[in-house]
Structure formats: C-alpha cells, structure tokens
Amino acid sequence: MKKFIIWGLVTIGAVVLIMWKLGANKKANEAKTEFVKQSNIGDIPVLVQKVSRNDFSQGFLANGNFEPVRELSYLAETAGRVTKLLVDEGSVVRQGQPIAYIDGQLLNTDLESAKANLNQLKVDKERYESAFQTGGVTQKQMDDARLQYDIAKTRYEAASRRVSDTYVKAPISGIINKKYIEQGAYLSVGNKMFDIVDVSRLKLAVSVPEGQVVTLKTGQKVQVTSNVFPETQYEGTITFIAAKGDNSLNYPVEMEVRNIDGKDLKAGMYGTAHFVDPNAAKTIFIARTAFVGGVNSNTVYIMDGNVARKRKVVAGRIVGDQVEIREGLNEGDTVITSGQINLTEGAVVVAQNGKK
CATH class of the missing domain: 2.40.420.20 (conserved putative lor/sdh protein from methanococcus maripaludis s2 fold)
Structure with missing residues (x-):
C-alpha cells in the first residue's frame, strides 16, 4: 500500500515539474519575441x-594560337622523275610560279600523237560534211566522222593537261614550309611534294564563353597582341563565330590578322585577342x-x-x-x-x- 502511495506521489511530482518547465519555456520565448519586437521598433x-x-x-581577353589563313599540301598530279627543282624550304613563291619540272618526254610523245590524230580526223570530218551536201555519204557516216573527231579532241585535251602537269606551279602565294622531294626522285600520282603556307595573313582561333560571345559580330575589329612582340598591336577582324559551343559552353571564334613588316608573326605562335564591345x-x-x-x-x-x-x-x-x-x-x-x-x-x- 505504501509503495502505491510513494509511486503516486512521484508521478504527481513529475507531472508538476514538467508543467512548470513548459510554462517557464513559454515565458522565455514570449520574452525573446517581445525583445525582438522592441528592438525593431527603431529605424x-x-x-x-x-x-x-x-x-x-567591359573588355575581355581570349588566348589562342596563330594559324595561316591559307595552307595546303601539294600532291603530284602526274607520274615521272623530277628533272628540275626550283625552290627549297623557306622559298617565297607567287601563285602560278613554276617550282619544279617532271620528266614529260613520254607524255610529249603522246601529245604529238594525239594532235596528229586530231588533225587527220578533222580533215575526215570536213570531207564527210562536204560529201553529205552532194549526197555522197549518208547521215550516219557523217555523224560517225563527227563523233570520232570529238573523241580525238577530248583525248588531245587530256594529253595536253598531262603535259601541263609536268610543269609544277605554285597554287597559292606563300612560303615553302616543307619539301618532300629531291631532284631526280621518281613520283607517283598522289605523292606529297610541298607544304605551302601563306602567312601574309594569319588567323587567331580562340574560345569565348557564352555570356560574352553574344556581344561579338563578324566584321568586328579586334586588337591582337603576341608574346614575341608585346609592344606591337595588330588589327584583327572577326571572320567566324561558331553557331554551336562545346560542352563547356565555349564558342570557337576566328579572326584574321594582317602581319606587320619587321614584326612578322608566324603560324603556331601564341596570341591574345582583346575584345571590346564598341556599341556597349x-x-x-x-x-x-x-x-x-x-x-x-x-x-x-x-x-x-x-x-x-x-x-x-x-x-x-x-x-x-x-x-x-x-x-x-x-x-x-x-x-x-x-x-x-x-x-x-x-x-x-x-x-x-x-x-x-
């Protein structure tokens, strides 16, 4: 009986203690709230x-490497032995300038044969056309003579082209950057002969973030500098802005840069484009x-x-x-x-x- 009384008193005491604690917390929270309210009454x-x-x-910078505006690898268009080599690595060439000769003796023989055949068929064609007027030959005979002449003419033109290809001419103006042949070497069709680069104009390829590429336009002028001539400013013109960016949302941009005499930049050098929005x-x-x-x-x-x-x-x-x-x-x-x-x-x- 005493145990029940003791447990009952303990339980009642615990309940009273909990109620008192809750009341105290409530008063504390109300006091804090009132304090905040009072503190916010002032300005x-x-x-x-x-x-x-x-x-x-605001401008921004983008770095990249200079590349030639035009470059190509010249491949042999006809087979034969190189009889004369007129340029070396580093030679400056103009478009259409002869740079090598390939032995064309057999091709010249074929050309003469094609020319003689063409002249003979031309005479035959004219004879058949004249005879057709007097009824000496049929329409088919005259048409056959004309066809043979046209075929011979095509063969002659092809032979002329092959002979012309033995005179190797520079397809673009530029510098012989690499020579793959020597005089006396035998070439097959498709063999690489020269690498020619035009560095009178260079292009600088850079990547521009999406937030800045929207301010650029093709034809816009750009100031360009290089590490090798830091005191010199080159003028660039934007020629290409990619329509699609990469996974990092950077967009390739290219600008054409004209070289300056005495401060010639070379392909592969490092460059910096200084972009400024002129219409900001x-x-x-x-x-x-x-x-x-x-x-x-x-x-x-x-x-x-x-x-x-x-x-x-x-x-x-x-x-x-x-x-x-x-x-x-x-x-x-x-x-x-x-x-x-x-x-x-x-x-x-x-x-x-x-x-x-």
Whole structure:
C-alpha cells in the first residue's frame, strides 16, 4: 500500500515539474519575441546604392594560337622523275610560279600523237560534211566522222593537261614550309611534294564563353597582341563565330590578322585577342550583396522614402561583385545593399552616412 502511495506521489511530482518547465519555456520565448519586437521598433540601419545607368563596355581577353589563313599540301598530279627543282624550304613563291619540272618526254610523245590524230580526223570530218551536201555519204557516216573527231579532241585535251602537269606551279602565294622531294626522285600520282603556307595573313582561333560571345559580330575589329612582340598591336577582324559551343559552353571564334613588316608573326605562335564591345549601351549594375538570399532569388529591397520595399528584378551578367539588372529597377531608385537580414516588407530604415 505504501509503495502505491510513494509511486503516486512521484508521478504527481513529475507531472508538476514538467508543467512548470513548459510554462517557464513559454515565458522565455514570449520574452525573446517581445525583445525582438522592441528592438525593431527603431529605424533599421542599412547601406544603400543609388541606381544609375553607366557605360559598361567591359573588355575581355581570349588566348589562342596563330594559324595561316591559307595552307595546303601539294600532291603530284602526274607520274615521272623530277628533272628540275626550283625552290627549297623557306622559298617565297607567287601563285602560278613554276617550282619544279617532271620528266614529260613520254607524255610529249603522246601529245604529238594525239594532235596528229586530231588533225587527220578533222580533215575526215570536213570531207564527210562536204560529201553529205552532194549526197555522197549518208547521215550516219557523217555523224560517225563527227563523233570520232570529238573523241580525238577530248583525248588531245587530256594529253595536253598531262603535259601541263609536268610543269609544277605554285597554287597559292606563300612560303615553302616543307619539301618532300629531291631532284631526280621518281613520283607517283598522289605523292606529297610541298607544304605551302601563306602567312601574309594569319588567323587567331580562340574560345569565348557564352555570356560574352553574344556581344561579338563578324566584321568586328579586334586588337591582337603576341608574346614575341608585346609592344606591337595588330588589327584583327572577326571572320567566324561558331553557331554551336562545346560542352563547356565555349564558342570557337576566328579572326584574321594582317602581319606587320619587321614584326612578322608566324603560324603556331601564341596570341591574345582583346575584345571590346564598341556599341556597349548604358547598363544598370548593382552590388551583388543587394540580393536577398543570393543572385538567383532575383529579389532586392529598395528604399521608398524611409520604408523598405521588396522588388523583383531580372539579373544578367555577373562581373566581379557587380550584377547587371535587365529589368525591375529604374534610374533614381535607391537599392539596399546591406542590412537586409533584419528587413521585412514595410520596415522603417535609415541609410547610414546619410545616403538616400
């Protein structure tokens, strides 16, 4: 019996203790809430920024390697032995300039034979055409004579082309960058003979991020510098902007760069393109700290008199600690850049240092 009385008293005591603790916690929470309310009765100090539009033609750099605008590997178009070699590696050549000769004795014989055959068939054709007028031959005989003449003419032209191919001429102007043959070597059709590069104009290939490639246009002028001549500025012109980027959202961009006498750049050298948007419009930029909960929230506070008001905006480019505002703010607005953690809609604020 005594045990039941003791357990009953213990249980009642525990319940009373729990009720007292809950009451104490409630009073403590009410006191904290009241303290916050009392602390918020006064004006909340904030830092602000006056919204204005400014020229923001921020440039950016992109690095790449110079490449020749034109380069090709010349392949032998006819078989034979190289009888004369007129250039060496490093030789400057002009388009159409002879650079080698291939033995064409057999081809010249074939050409003479084709020419003689053509002349004979031409006489036969004319004879048949004349005889057809007097009824001496049939229409078919005359047509056959014409056909034989046309075939012989085609063969003669082909033989002439093969003889012409023995006179190897530079297909483009440039420099012999590599020579694969020597005088006396025998060539088969398709053998590589020369690598020719034109470095009077170079192209600089770079990769540009998506946020910056949208500001570029073909034909736009670009300042280009190189490590080998850092004191010299070259003028580039954008000739190509890729329509599709890579997995990193970088877009290949090419620009043509004209060499400068005495400061000649070479293919393979390292170069830097200095991009500047010449048509950059005045843009609103605000401090990154102005956003409530980060830039992705697209929410800021502005001062409306001495009251804080939430404002939805559309953020654009992020440049350092500044964020472009595409929509949502106007010139003259005052945006709160610090102190938002204490703010709610309609809170009374005061700008520190008298900024409003």
